[in-house]
Amino acid sequence: MTLFSAAAFALAASAAFAQEITVTHAQGETVLPDTPAKVITFDIASLDTLDALGVEIIGLPGTNLPEYLSKYSGEDYLKVGTLFEPDYEAVAAAEPDLIIVAGRSSAAYPELARIAPTVDLSNDWADFEGSVKRNSQVLGEIFGKTAEIEEMIAEFDARKAEVQAAAADAGTGLVVLTSGGEVTAYGPGSRFGWIHETAGVAPAIEDVEAATHGDAISFEFILETNPDWLFVIDREAATAEGGAAAQAVLDNELVAQTTAWSQGQVVYIDPVRSYIVNGGLPALTYLIDQVGDALAE
Structure with a gap:
């Protein structure tokens, strides 16, 4: 040849x-x-x-x-x-x-x-x-x-089932994003709706969009909603833009009266994985673990 x-x-x-x-x-x-x-x-x-x-x-x-x-x-x-x-x-x-x-x-x-x-x-x-x-x-x-991905999905589903079981008796939750000193609420069907739909936390408000029209919310709104759990995404921490930290933004007399704050049930969701990554299977697994660990405490 x-x-x-x-x-x-x-x-x-x-x-x-x-x-x-x-x-x-x-x-x-x-x-x-x-x-x-x-x-x-x-x-x-x-x-x-x-x-x-x-x-x-x-x-x-x-x-x-x-x-x-x-x-x-x-x-x-x-x-x-x-x-x-x-x-x-x-x-x-x-x-x-x-x-x-x-x-x-x-x-x-x-x-x-x-x-x-x-x-x-x-x-x-x-x-x-x-x-x-x-x-x-x-x-x-x-x-x-393909085999590796299916294994990752199976592990995720098993953990999700555990978190949903814990969430069933945990009460209601409100998801908020802090940015530039303002607070925005998110519900099912939103970019952070996985806390309700996947983790299984009952929403304190079923239709957040209808209640807020997509606008920033007031601290009075949080008090009136009075969630059992407050799940917080700190945009400044995610982007390193140097604004006020979420805990400082929310630390006031109105929010302090909510069940979530008074019971120490405020969860600061990993800001980078939830806001910047926002979608990888390992990242979502980590976030589900974070919610599950908080509910189990």
Whole structure:
């Protein structure tokens, strides 16, 4: 066999083993010719899951990384802009096999898809848990890690059942986000609705949107709602913008009269995993654990 024919045979054999992967995602379908080897992600939730799976990436945004993913801030990984503004030239120069966007970066999908195969793994607030699982399964399929993802989901479901059992007798809860000294409430079907829908905490208000019209709430509103539990996400702590801490914002005579405050049932939800990551399966498992641990105390 000549050198040329041997090379041709090897190429043909490689092509035969390569298997196209069709990925259905939030902005359509993307066909991958094979398992990607050079991955850039603009989605921290996907990075959360890929890291747990041991799947390497080559590039990501250079800001807003949580501490537990801090290794990706090192020089071994390309920095390709921000979550909102990709550096398209840097992305193109990296010649990735796959680009992942979601949520904050989803608007960049059309431009990034011109550079390389791109998938949008945005979460669905109306079915947050379901979308987190589906997006994890997509990543498992792409990288040949289906068994590992199903094991992670099984562990998550087992823990969820325990937390829901504890929540059944825990009373009502109100979820609030503090930002710039203001407080906003969230309920079922919102970005933080998983506290009700997945953890099983009964909402102190069924329709928060109707009650607040999406506006910031007053401390009188919190007192009138009088939740048994107050679940707090501190945006300043998540973004390191240096504003007033959530505990300082809420520490006043009105909130102090609520059952949640007087009984010491105020839970400061991990701000980075809930606000910045906001969707990876390992991150959601951590958050469910946090709620479960609080309810068990």
